[in-house]
Amino acid sequence: MHPSDAPKVQSRGTLTTSNGNPVDHNQTSQSAGEAGPLLLQDFHLIDKLAHFDRERIPERVVHAKGAGAHGYFEVTHDLSHLTCAKFLSKVGKRTPVFTRFSTVGGEMGSADTARDPRGFAVKFYTEEGNWDMVGNNTPIFFIRDPSKFPDFIHTQKRNPQTHLRDPDMFWDFLSLVPESIHQVTILFSDRGTPDGYRHMHGYSSHTLTLVSEDGSYRYVKWHFRTDQGVKNFTAEEADKIAGVDPDYATSDLFKAIERGEYPSWSVYVQIIEPEQALRYRFNPFDVTKTLSQKDFPLHPVGKMVLNRNPENYFAEVEQAAFSPSHMVPGIAPSPDRMLQGRLFSYPDTHRHRLGPNYTQIPVNRAINAKTVNHQRDGSMAVNGNGGSAPNYEPNSVGGPYQTNIPAHTHTNLTLRGQVGRHTYELSDLDFVQAGDLYRLMDKDAKSRLISNIVGHLKNAKPFIQKRQVAHFKRADAEYGRRVEEGLRAAGSKI
Numbered sequence: 001m002h003p004s005d006a007p008k009v010q011s012r013g014t015l016t017t018s019n020g021n022p023v024d025h026n027q028t029s030q031s032a033g034e035a036g037p038l039l040l041q042d043f044h045l046i047d048k049l050a051h052f053d054r055e056r057i058p059e060r061v062v063h064a065k066g067a068g069a070h071g072y073f074e075v076t077h078d079l080s081h082l083t084c085a086k087f088l089s090k091v092g093k094r095t096p097v098f099t100r101f102s103t104v105g106g107e108m109g110s111a112d113t114a115r116d117p118r119g120f121a122v123k124f125y126t127e128e129g130n131w132d133m134v135g136n137n138t139p140i141f142f143i144r145d146p147s148k149f150p151d152f153i154h155t156q157k158r159n160p161q162t163h164l165r166d167p168d169m170f171w172d173f174l175s176l177v178p179e180s181i182h183q184v185t186i187l188f189s190d191r192g193t194p195d196g197y198r199h200m201h202g203y204s205s206h207t208l209t210l211v212s213e214d215g216s217y218r219y220v221k222w223h224f225r226t227d228q229g230v231k232n233f234t235a236e237e238a239d240k241i242a243g244v245d246p247d248y249a250t251s252d253l254f255k256a257i258e259r260g261e262y263p264s265w266s267v268y269v270q271i272i273e274p275e276q277a278l279r280y281r282f283n284p285f286d287v288t289k290t291l292s293q294k295d296f297p298l299h300p301v302g303k304m305v306l307n308r309n310p311e312n313y314f315a316e317v318e319q320a321a322f323s324p325s326h327m328v329p330g331i332a333p334s335p336d337r338m339l340q341g342r343l344f345s346y347p348d349t350h351r352h353r354l355g356p357n358y359t360q361i362p363v364n365r366a367i368n369a370k371t372v373n374h375q376r377d378g379s380m381a382v383n384g385n386g387g388s389a390p391n392y393e394p395n396s397v398g399g400p401y402q403t404n405i406p407a408h409t410h411t412n413l414t415l416r417g418q419v420g421r422h423t424y425e426l427s428d429l430d431f432v433q434a435g436d437l438y439r440l441m442d443k444d445a446k447s448r449l450i451s452n453i454v455g456h457l458k459n460a461k462p463f464i465q466k467r468q469v470a471h472f473k474r475a476d477a478e479y480g481r482r483v484e485e486g487l488r489a490a491g492s493k494i
C-alpha cells in the first residue's frame with residue numbers, strides 16, 4: 001500500500017509507558033553498544049514484556065468461550081405486588097444490563113457451534129446493586145446435586161492421559177447418573193446446536209424466589225424468549241461451520257449489533273405459590289425437571305434489548321464475573337440444591353480468576369448503587385479503598401448502617417428434619433419428561449435426535465452403550481429401540 005492510501009486517523013497523542021512516561025522509541029531496545037546485550041535500565045522494554053507475560057488470566061473453568069454485549073431491560077408488566085426489587089417497581093422502568101453468552105465445555109478457542117448447552121448470563125445494574133441471572137439456554141440441567149458438578153465437568157472435558165475428548169468418560173458418567181436423561185435428550189436434539197446466540201431462549205433453570213415488601217414470597221422460574229425466533233443448526237451444518245468459521249456466534253452477535261439489528265428477548269416468569277410447591281407432584285427445586293406451563297403459565301415481565309457492543313473484549317467480556325449469589329432485595333434463592341452450591345462456587349472462582357476485588361472491575365461494578373462497607377485492601381483495591389471512612393462496625397462515627405428491613409432477609413422458609421445426606425432417589429418420574437420430549441418431536445426431529453446420539457455413543461464401549469440404551473428405553477420404548485438399532489447398524493455389538 002502506498003503511504004498516501006493509508007486511511008486518515010485521529011491522533012491518539014504521545015505513546016507512554018504504563019506509568020505515563022513518554023516513550024522515545026517503541027521499536028528499538030536499548031543496547032550496550034551497537035552489538036551488545038540489552039540494558040536493565042530500559043524500563044519501557046521491561047514494562048512492555050512483563051505486562052505481555054501476564055496478559056492471560058485463568059480462563060473460566062467452564063463457559064470459557066463466550067461473547068457479550070450491553071443493553072437494557074425494560075419493565076412491560078407490573079410485578080411490584082410480588083417483589084420489592086426496585087428495578088421491577090414500575091412499567092416503563094429501564095435498567096442497564098450486560099449479557100454474556102457462552103458454550104460450556106470447550107476452551108477459550110473452541111468452536112462456537114459445538115454440541116453443548118449455551119450459557120445465558122445477564123447482569124442487571126440496579127439502584128440496589130447488581131442482580132445476576134446466570135442461566136442457560138436449557139430450562140433444566142444434567143444433575144441435581146452440586147457435589148456431582150466437578151466430576152460431571154471432568155467427563156465433558158479432556159481425558160487426563162490422552163488429552164482428548166473421551167466418549168467413554170462422557171457416557172460412562174451420564175449412564176451412571178440417569179437423572180441426566182432429560183438434558184441429554186435436549187443436548188442431542190436440534191437445540192444442542194443453536195444458530196448463534198440471538199436465536200435461542202434463556203432460562204434461570206432454577207426456581208428462585210420473589211419477596212415482597214410485606215415479607216410474603218413466591219417461587220419463580222425466569223424465561224427469556226428470543227424475539228428473533230428459535231433457529232438451530234443440524235449436526236452437519238454445525239460441524240461444517242466449526243471448520244470454516246469457529247467464531248460464528250461471536251461474530252454474528254457483534255455484527256448484528258454493529259448493523260443496528262439489536263437482538264431482544266421477552267422476559268416472563270412462572271409463578272409458584274409456596275403451598276403449590278409443597279403439594280406439587282415432584283420437587284419443584286429439582287433442576288432436572290421443567291414445570292409445566294399448563295400448571296404454571298408464563299407471566300410477562302419485560303424486555304431485554306442488547307444495543308451496544310463492548311469497546312474492549314478483555315475488559316468487558318473476559319473480566320465479567322456473574323454469580324447467582326449477586327442478588328438484590330426482593331429476589332432470593334430457593335432450596336434448589338444445585339443453586340445452593342452455585343451460590344458459593346461463583347464468587348469463589350472469581351476471587352481465584354480475577355482477585356478478591358473483582359467487584360471493582362468496571363464491568364462488575366454496581367454502577368447504579370453506592371457501594372459502602374467495611375471491606376478493605378487486597379490486591380487491586382482501585383476504588384479509593386473506603387478513603388478515611390471507618391473500616392469497622394459498630395462505630396460511633398456515622399455508619400454505614402444496615403437496613404433492618406425484614407424483606408431484605410428472606411427468612412420465611414420453615415424447616416424441620418435431621419442433618420444428613422438426603423439422596424434424591426431415582427424413580428420412574430425422572431424419565432417421564434425425557435420421554436414426553438421425544439414423543440413431542442416430529443418424525444424428522446426424532447430421526448435427527450437418534451442420529452446425533454448414535455453418532456456420539458457409538459464411540460463408547462459396548463457395556464456403556466448398553467447401560468445408556470436402557471435409560472432411553474425407560475424414557476420411551478421406541479426411543480431406546482431406535483438408538484439400539486442405530487448403534488447396531490453402526491457396527492456396535494450390543
Ligand code: HEM
Pocket residue numbers: 059060061062063066100101102118119120121134135136141145146147149203204205206287320321322338339341342345346349350353
Ligand atoms: C460459569 C460452576 C451449574 C450456568 C461457571 C463457572 C463456574 C461454575 C466455576 C465459571 C465462572 C467464572 O469463571 O466466571 C458451576 C457449579 C454448578 C454450575 C459448581 C453446579 C453446582 C450451572 C447451571 C447453570 C450454569 C445449572 C445454568 C442454569 C453458568 C453460566 C456460566 C457459568 C451461564 C458463565 C457465566 C459467564 O458468562 O461468565 N459455572 N456451575 N451453571 N455457569 Fe455454572
